[in-house]
Amino acid sequence: MELQTLKVFQTVAKLGSISQAARELQYAQSNITMKIQQLETELQTTLFYRHNRGTALTAKGSMLLTYTEKILQLIEETKNVMNDDQTPKGPLIIGSMETTAAVRLPAIFSKYLKDYPHVDLTLKTGSTEENIHGVLQYEIDGAFVAGPIEHPELIQKEVFEEELILVTDTIHPLISSIEDIQTRTLLVFRTGCSYRKRLEEWFHQERVIPKKIMEFGTLDAIIGCVSAGLGISMVPQSVVAKQIQEGTLRKHSLPKPFGKVKTVFIYRKDKYVPSSLLKFINMLSD
DSSP states (O other), X not given: OOHHHHHHHHHHHHHTOHHHHHHHHTOOHHHHHHHHHHHHHHHTSOOEEEETTEEEEOHHHHHHHHHHHXXXXXXXXXXXXXXXXXXXOEEEEEEEOHHHHHXXXXXXXXXXXXXXXXXXXXXEEOOHHHHHHHHHTTSSSEEEEESOOOOTTEEEEEEEEEEEEEEEOTTSOXXXXXXXXXXXXXXXXXXXXXXXXXXXXXXXXXXXXXSEXXXXXXXXXXXXXXXXTSOBEEEEHHHHHHHHHHTSSEEEOOOGGGSEEEEEEEEESSSOOOHHHHHHHHHHHO
């Protein structure tokens, strides 16, 4: 099997279309078809089902895609090892929950870039679920997520402990039990957010069904809507400390099992750790 043929196979599998793969790779469509046929002949199996809308992987095709991604990732990793002279440089993609990115990361990123100006540092925000997926799929180098994370392919490093609180508008009465908020609208991030999951677990444990849930894409939108009296939310206290101090939000404590959460930094066990990522991890220890 040639490496280029595997790249062609991966592209067709990803796009589900030979014509789209040809456009992306800038090959003639007949060349793509020929390479797939050669690969199927060499392996003596059918890799794709052909249909009117394009292609779909067969069971053997799905197996080959798994191995292909490992092969291509290993080759890329080999190049990185050979080119790494232990000077932090090049791209470094870090994932984070939006709440952590808003409060905890500015100072860390600022110091890191001052110390290592040749690193091209990129931040991608998303839910804990999205960040874990990104690390596992080699899309990001490491990520800040809500812990603990138990996964055989990941290393986790505890970096922060957050106090979770409920926040409401300033005229909301004191919350002493979940019954005080069961008729209020919950303002949350989309599915996959660890804080949303914890809030829903509290409702489930108390056998209470929320009246209504509204999803938001940004932290600012949630805070603004809570302040306007649209509903309540669960967030780390560090994220809204300024608003609480200024009197635009009111905080309410949570029961003990739900009031604390650890933020951990995760990265892959089987991936070579470049000097840029290693220095970043060491900085978290400092």
